[in-house]
Structure formats: C-alpha cells, structure tokens
Amino acid sequence: MISINKTTLAMVFGAGLFAQVNSVSAAAYDWNNVVPVKTPSASNNNGKTVYFDVSHGGVEGNADWVIDGAFSDFADALVQQGYTVKEYRGIDLNNDGAIRFYDDRTGNGAQNEAIITYDAIKGSDVFVLAETNRPFTMSEQAALEQYIAAGKGIFFVADHYDADRNLNTWDATEVFNGYNRSDLSKYNLGGEYGDWRNPKSANAGWLVENFGIRFRFNGVDYKQGVSGVEPSAQTEGITQGVQPILMAAGATLAVVDAQKAKGLVYFSESDNPVKWKHAKDQGLYFGGKAEGPYVAIAKSGAGKAAFIGDSSPIEDASPKYRRQDSGSTKRTYPGWTDAGNAATLAVNIIDWLATPESYQYFDNQNGHNSGFVTPSPMAAQEMSDPNNGQPWGTPASGFNPWDTDTYKNNSFNAPFGDTSTNPDPDPDPTPTPGGTISVTDALATAQGQPVVVIGKVTAAVNGIYGLQLNDLTAQASHIFVKLESAQRADFNPQLNPAILNQNIIVTGMRNRYMGDAGIRYVSDIKIAPTALSVEQALASSTGEAIEVTGRIKSALNGIYALVLEDSNNANFTINIKLESNQRNDFSPQLNPELLNATLTVKGVRDSYMSQPGVRQVSQLSVSGGSTNEPAPGSDSSVAEVLAMSNGEPVTVVGVITRAVNGKYALELRDDNNTQDTVYIKLESSQRNRYSPQLNSNVIGKRLRVEGIKNNYMSHAGVRNVSRLTLLN
Template sequence: MRYQKEFFATAMLSFMVLSLQQPALAEGPNDPAPVLQPNQPNGKTVLFDNSHGQTAGQSDWVIDGAFSDFADALVEEGYLVKEHRGTEPLSLDDLNDVDVFVIPEAQIPFKAIEQDAIASFAENGGGVFFIADHYNADRNLNRWDSNEIMNGWRRGAYEEPTKGMSAGEIEAMEGVTSSDWLSDEFGVRFRFNAIDNTAGDIIVPVEESFGITEGIQEVSIHAGSTMAIMNEDIAKGIVYLPDGLTEQANSWGPAVDQGVYFGGGIEEGPFVAIGKKGDGKSAFIGDSSPVEDSTPKYRNEEHGGVKRTYDGFIDRDNGPLLVNVIHWLAEQEDYHTFAEIDLPLDEPSPILEMETPEHSTEPQVEPWRAPQTGYLWYDRTTFANGSYGSDVAPPIDISYQLETPAVLPADGTPFQVRITLTNMQPNQVITNADMQVYLQGGTAVSQIQRADGSWPNGYGYQSVGTLRADGTGKTEMDVTMRLGNGVTEGPANIRLRVGAGNNVVTKAVTIGSGEEEEQPPVEEAAFTLSYPNPMPLDGSTFPVEVVLTGLTPGQTISNAQLQVYIAGGQSISQIQRADGSWPTNYGYFNVGDVTANQQGRGSKTVNMRLNETVQANLGSIRLRLGSGNNVLTETVTLQTVQQTSFLAPRFHQYVDHYQSVDENTSSS
C-alpha cells in the first residue's frame, strides 16, 4: 500500500506520453469520457467527477488535463481510472463497480438526490474523496463556492440558496436544497478561511493514520481552507497547518474575511482529514493546488483564454500522500466508526458563529465580479470555443509578453513597458486590453499615460490603447506608466488582461529607487552556455549552465538574463524561480548572482522549460547582461518528446511550485 517517494518520479516516466496529450478541439458532457487502463490491474476502479463544473474558470480538474499527474500515478499503482460526465443528476447507478469516487472542487451545487447517492455509496462500502478550495474561489460566478457546495449550504443564504439569482439560474438550481449535509453525513465541515503559501507540517503519526502519513513531512497549501471536525467518532484530521498563523502573514490577499480563524494548528482544523461512513470511508483536503499539475486541457469557458495551472502534485509530499489516501479509501474494513477501534479520537473543532449555517453572513454581495457579457454558467451554448461543453474548436493562441525595467521607480518617475503580441490574425485589432501594477495584497499603484500626454486621476487597470497586428500577426507597443498611491519598495506584480477576468500575463517585478544596480565591467569576460541540444519542446524541465570566465576573483554579476526565442522574436522560455515556482509569461529572466572564484570563473545552473504549444524546429538561446546588452546568441534545435529520446519530463525533479492563476485567485 505504501507509496514510496523515492520511486515516485521513476514510476511516472512510463506515463509521460499519456500526460502530454494535445488539448481537445471541442468536447462536452455528451462525448465519451476518458478511461485510463493500467498495465498491471489491481482490480479496483477510481472514478473522477466531471459533472459539477470541474472545468469552470481556470480549473481543469480532469484526468487527462490538470489532474493527469494524479490520475497517472493511480494508473501506475494498478487502478482503472475513469471520468464521470453527463447532463443528468449523479445517481447510485453511476457509481456501480466503483471503489473510490473523487470529487474535485465542484463549482455547480449537488442536488439533494445526488447527495443521497454519494452518502449511500459510502454507506455501502465505497470511498469518497472530497477536494475543496478556499472561500471566494467561485470560478463560474454562480455565487456558490466549492466549500459551500461540499458542505451543502451557501454562506449567508442558508434559508434561500438561490438568493440574488436570475430566473435562468433558479431554474438550473432546481433540486438544490440547503442542509448541513457534509457535517451530518461525514462528520466534517469545510471552513471559509483562505490560507496562503504555507505547508501543513503537523502530521499525525503513522499508527494513528492507518499508514497514510508514512514518509509524509509536508503538504503544501496555496490559497486553501481547513475543516472543522464536527463528529469525532467518524472524522479525524491527519495533516494540520503550523501554529502561529496570522491574518497579515498567512491569509490569502483577496480573502473577504480575516482568512485565518484560530491561528493555525489544531484549532484551525485539519487541512487533510479522513472519515468512516458505514461500510465505507471518506477523505478530505482543503485545496486543489496540491493535486493539480501544469497540463490543462480545455480553454476557459467564460472568455476562451488559455488556462495556467501549476505543478502542485510534485510539490512537497503531496503526490505520495494523495496516492496513499486512495489506497486507504479503496480498502474495505469491518468497523463502522473510529470509536469502535483502538484509535485516539479528535476533539470537536471550535466554531465561529459565522460558520454555522443559520448564523452565517455573506461578507460582500456575490458574485465577486460581473461575468463577461454573454456568459451564463448554466448554459453551455454560451461557453467559449475550446472549453469543456463547447462544440467549437479553440482559436489559435495569441502569445503575450511584457518587457519592463529591472526596477520600477517608486518615486513617480515615468517608465516604459513594452507589450508584444504574436500569433494574432493579420491586421487583428484588440481594444479592450488594460494593465496595472499592484502590490502583494492587491493594492493598485500604477497609472498609464494617455495619448495626449495627460495622466488619469485614479490608480488600477487602465487601457493600454489599441493593439493592431501587422500582416504577420505581430504587434508591439510601448506604454508609459508611473507609480503612486502610497507605493512601497519591494516585490510587486504587473498584469495585462484582455477584458475583465481574462488575465493573459502576470509578471513579478521589483519596485525600488528606479536605478539598476551598477555592475562591474565585464569587457574581458568570456561567456559559455551548456544545455541539452536538442531542447525538449514538451514543457519538461531541463538545466542550463551559465559560465563566465575572465572575471576578477570575487566579482559578482547579478544582471545576467537568459531566454530562448524562435523566428520573429517570440520568446518561448521560462526560468524557474528560487522558490520553485514558475513565471506565467515567457521572456528574459534573471539567472541570479554569478560570483567568480579565485580563478575568475563563475557559473550558475538554472532550470528552464519551453512553451509546449509552440510549433518550431529551430530557435535561439541568448544571454544578455542588462537590457539590450546581448553577449551570446546560439542556435538550438527544438524537438518534442515524440521526436527525441531526451528524458527530462515534468516528473524528473521534486521541486517546489507555487502560483496557480485564476480570476479570483493568485488559485486555485
């Protein structure tokens, strides 16, 4: 049963090709669902739900998309893995011959008859795995978040689950009722907290977790929630967040309340929990980020944009824990409650008044923003081309790139940002692009100068003007910006969007004095790059070593930047950040400090990956020292995994990843 971490990456290699499937042209609930067959079956079946909005917004929680790493790992363990899709309510018949039913972050509420089917499935011996997220992760803007859907009631609308909805929405909600269903049936309640960028490191001992936590040290959380233990006889926490969490340091920036309820630790409630339900079992996790990977399949159903997800499954000990959970859920045992066996029981969790159904409040009017014109969450005919539910193929991807100064001046001095778009239709015009710089936490601090030279009065998203493609489908524009509104020095982000909610580039920037750090002269230096050639054009990670010789001993070069680009100048590369995360755009990225040894030689190895949607056979890799100072350019061959034996798949390294991009999240 135990899923050993040291074999994890090796086991995943055999499923590399399966995970790198091309995005579907058009697919919906009436099309045949994918089925993943194991080479060595263990006789058990895992079914993933895809009938409750699992592909809404930036989510792509399907077994051949951004949950493919998880699905592939289960196939490697011998499970038959299938997807449930359809237009009729989920029934007990749909769960026939299924051992484990996985419910990824639902965005469409379960009808009462569906809740009955899930509870009966577990009561009769099945395992159910509930994967939720944080409060206000409403990806389809229907006023119901995943935690509310799992719990069975909507915050601030317990007496009226369709509060604020239109006639069409109310009709789509027929059969949905309010109840404290998850608590009553499974003994837990997902909280409304929203905790960001930490890790669950309070791990229940192996002997108290049925072996699930064997070898587990940390489980990551990036904008997620915990649970309250409501019935200790049938529910037990196995992973908790650290003590000492604060609203200022640990709550997700856009959280609509304090985000942290009880300071972390045991009182905040478990991040991962398990349960016993009759002859069956249950399990729960408060974030989809540890489960997802970076291979989304579908387009965003609201606006048609390309989704960006992140490699959470290979972060920390996430993957091994998740597979161990499935192993446990798939085994039937002859006790009905934890109270019947020799197992320490949890204490019921403390509960805030606003967490109880009847006394809950809606912190602000929902939905969190207005949906894009024409999009109706309940009407698939309004879904964008290439999304799940649409019957129209997606358009060609437009590539977006931002080039900014190394440091954005905090003193109000104007600076320029270059916007480059490629893969547009010849002479295509975009008039709804806008951009802003914002601090961590979300405060907008930028203005964009108008064509007449004047400046707006406010701060926030402002139009960049008209972007018009030339005959080759490319356009470039220089936009003049300045900062204010109480701006502070330090890390920030610049974001370009095309229409409300359609974020196409989010780039980390630094706000400071506006002056680039002076670098020592490097006229006598020689530059060398070491990299695989051909380079894998499949999204996998590969190393690039930057070597500088002829430096002064002890000299440090901190402005070295690197990119890979193809004909026409389109950048196709990213460099992994020091914290293990990846940028959301492509372009030049700093390689970090390169310090010379006593022989005047300095080197730095970075991890890179290329845009797997690009189709090209040749490219160039370029090293520069500061903007415009190109010191080395070399031609490289680009090949897909089907064309080359280069084996550096996404599973090659256990690295930390962060940043899942969503309209309402920085995630998932």
C-alpha cells in the same frame, strides 16, 4: 468529425453508463466526446477504478481538474499503482452522443445530463469530487450516501471560500457542506434541492450529518507547508512518509464528531499561516490546531471519505481546456512538483479509500483511534455572508454560464473544439518558438514555455503513456514526452517497437513528467526528415558529413555559392559552396527562378567566406521556386474560392494586400478585382516568411495557398494551410 456509437462509449466508460446511446454524428459537441480513460498494464492491474467527477464543476474559471489536464500527474501516479482512472461527466439521457449541461434551476432541469446517480458511479471504488461548484440535488446527495453505504470511498477536494469559479455564488466548501454561507431566502431553493440557507449551526448540513465534519469558510495562505502531520498510527497509516503540505489559498475543516472524522494535517505551533490576500473576511480565524485540520478522513458506516481544503498541492501545470468565458489559456499551480506537494499523501488517501474495511467508526478499537473535535467548529464569521449572496465576479459579455452554446472553443462542454469550425477568439495566446530545437536546448528552456524539439526515440516511459527522447548529437541528454491517447499507437515504443531509434519532432509544452524533465500537452508529433534544418546544421560539428534542407535566399560570391536560409526562421543562414559542375544548374545568379526554392544539400560542414558553410557538396536537389507556375486550370481565383463551401480543400492564387489580425493572417485579393478578398490564417512556421506585419516585402506579391476553405475572423478564409508559394 468524431462518430460516437453505443459500443464505443460502453467500452470507454462502462455499459451501465451509456447503455442507451445510439449512433450519432453531429456537427456540434462531437469534438470532445471520447471520455478519457487511463489504464494500467495487465501485469500491474489492481482491479480497482477511480472516477474523477466533472459533472458538477471542476473545469470552470481557471480550474481544470481532469485526468488528462491539471490532474494528469495525480491520475498517472494512480495508474502506476494499478488503478484504472476514468473521467465522469454524467448520463446521456437523450441518446445524442453528448452529455450536455443545463442549470436545473433555470427551467431546463429535465434536459440536464450532468448529473450523478448511484447506478452511474457504482462501477468505481473511489469517486473524486474536485472543486465542485454546483449544489447537489437531494437525489444526488442520496446517491452519494448509497455509494458510501456500499463500502466505497469519496475524496472531497475543496478550495478557499468564495472560489466561485462559475459565478453562481457557490463554491466547493458550500456545495460539500450542503448549504450556502448566506441565509438569504433565495437559497431556500425548494424542489429537487430543498433549503440551502446557512443553518448557522456546526451540527447541521449534509456533510456533517453524514461524515461528522464541515468545511470552514476561511481563506488561508501558507506555501511554506502545513507541518502538523499527525503520526501514521493515528491516521490509519495514511501519513506514512508525508512531508509538510503547501496551502496556496485554501480552507480548513472543523471536526464535529470525533468518532466519524479525524484530522491528518494541522497547522503546527511553529507554522505561521496568514490571511489569503483576497479573503472576504479575516480569512484566518483561530490559527494553529484550533483552525481545524487541513486534511482529514471520515468513516461512515461501511464507507469512507477524505477531505483536503486546497487543490493546489495535487494539481499540475498542464491544463487541457481553455476558459469557458474568454477562450484564453488557463493557468494552474504546479503543485504536484512543488516542494510542498501532496503526491504521497494523495496516493495514500486513494489506497485507503479503495480498501473496504468492516469497522464502522473511529472508536479507539483495534487501532482505529478517534479524532480531535475542533474547539469552535463554526466561527461567528461563518454564520453570515460578506458577499451578501453575490457572485465573486461578473460574467464576460456574451457568456452565459448556464448555456453551453456560449462557451468558447476548446473549453469543456463547448460546442466546438476545432478552431477551424468557429472563429478563433484568441489566436495563439502563447508565444510560438522560432524553430526546432535540440533536446539539450529544450532542457534549458523554462517550464511552461512552448517548444518544438527534435530527438531520437530511445525508450518507452510509464508503459504506453510516454517515451524518452535523446539528443541527436549529445546522446546523454534526454527528455521524457507524455503522449496523448491518440499518439500512443504510433509513437509509443511499447505499442510500436518500430519507432525506436527514429528521429521525431515533438511540439508541446516544456514541463515535468514522471519526476523528470519533460514535454507535455503535445499537440503534434511527426517523423523528422532525414535532412537537418539550417538551424540544426549550424549546431553540427566542423568536418561532419551532413544533409541540410532550406530555402535559397540569394547568390553568394557571384556564381560560386549561395545562401541557404532556414525554412522556419530566416534568422538562420548557412553558405553553400557550389562545385564547378553544379553552378550552371544551381547558381541563383544564373538561375534567378531558384530564389525561394527549397534546396537539399549533401556535403561536409565547414566554413565559407568566413561564415558557417557547407563544402565538398556531393548532391543537390531542388523543389519549388519563385517563378514556378501552376499547371493550367489547377488553381482557383479568390472569386472562385468565395463560391465554395466551407470544408473544401482549395489551391488559390492571389495578391497579398495587407496583414490581418497582426502577424497571424494576411489578406489575399484577386489579381484584377480588388473587391474579392479572402483571409489566409498562417500557421506558426509560416509567419516569419509570409506575414506582412513581420515581412513587409511580401505585400503586392502573388501567392499560391493550399489549405481548407473556412471562415477566419468572421470573413471568408483559408485555414489549415499546408503550403505557401510566392510566385513573383
């Protein structure tokens, strides 16, 4: 449970935005209340701040345009340039410590806190609007106009027409333009919004009236890279060093007023863009420069704006949130590391937007060249809606896009993020690796795959934001680890020098970080035990002195040896040759109660019985075992657990009866009462050993479980299991 108070929020996001927040502690909507902020080092701080908006979309469907999600590479690059980067969510109007979204047009407008006001955003120098999927009220449009008039900059990031990610019949091209593509009467919204019907004129609409440009309603594909990059002398220097930019289903723009707006990147004569396969009409109207710029800028009085018709070349493949409708994992395009990335362009744009300049227009004075008016700024196809005012899909059963209480766990604005609070709608949707791997093996793992990696901390990376992990044996092999905010104090060498040269185990997703091989989306970091796992011991060199820990699987060669298996993956085993003075105490043939006990062995890596082994054993220590019984009164029965409240720690003993939810859980019943059952949710490292689906031998055996009482699959359960012990 996170307790958010006025002081904390003011420090995180500025006193003006949360000035009236009082101390709260509520069960729902607490899980994600700490607003992400990324800060540069004191020596590199340029004094400027960039807000990334999520108050009007940007996280619906597969979109995840947050600074610690699919825009994290962009945000990190800005931090390297000295910017402070913050996520903007809205205003906590009712002082409950959470910013809630309600649709203004469904009777809950007075409660909607996902709003934009000038006072709330004026502390920033640049405001990034990424795939905004909800229309602005007239007061919000006025706030953005006031922001520009104050000499600030806005970056409008759109996508192809009909990228209606929240299924409300609006996409970013329409929201930014200030009107829907349809002219149906229902889009004359009235009230706080006014008339949003298609004006069927390139000169009408909020965007063109303020910035001299509009987004087209097209859908174009050209992953080879849009190559008509205008020379930097024409583009205020923004295109310096910019290469062709990929378009993975995007839109272009139409310049209407060449003194207000001008293009930076166009289709060249040699480019061969095509209709995006899911486009609602021809998708590509004119081709070439006549299609309008893919990237553009505008000068509107004291302020500035920039525009791009696709988020793909800016985003990265590290989404933070789950889908709001299904709870499934999002998939985002790895554009930031793609050959057609917009990394240089995006940073150059922010630098230009963040720099106040006194000239008012592109009027060919003092090097501020005017733009090129798009010949047909509104094609005939753009004057009507091929969807006839319908959303691009149907919401999933039970999901209401306007009611955050229906959002699935771990999605943005969902009530809960800790899956122990609510039943997990999609347990472990991605494969879990079988065991801990070396840095060298991680480097050979495909990007996007989950990994659990052991290595030595050797350096800080990107200031406080990451670390370098080197292989324990092949020291030349290294990988960068991007740390989440809660992990930096303990594991970043700049903040905690004591972590240098420590061995740690990192659980996360294989990806790139800081332009190098990396691990991102880190869910767990812990100090590695001194002892190697069996899997790691198998990779050590013959003749090397090692310490290895595993589970006793069986006796070997009578009383003379034993087989040790990896605690996380029974496929890895190693033979341990016992010295004569060790056999009476440690031979499983003489001591069958040792089976399944955890054993730590010090010796020399060798072979035994023609298999990988450890000889010259100098020390053995054991914990647990197949017949270890609890102290009297220390365990609870299943019936007793059923009477406990959720959230209580428990140690329960019962009989394994069947698998639950495939490999992810098991059912435990009382020894003498088949009616009392509880579900045990297995952690990934426990499934090979204890899942009845993967190991049918456990059915009928007594099991001790240590964890937290909580429901699973709408049934009484135990979750967050820290220890499992077979008792027979």
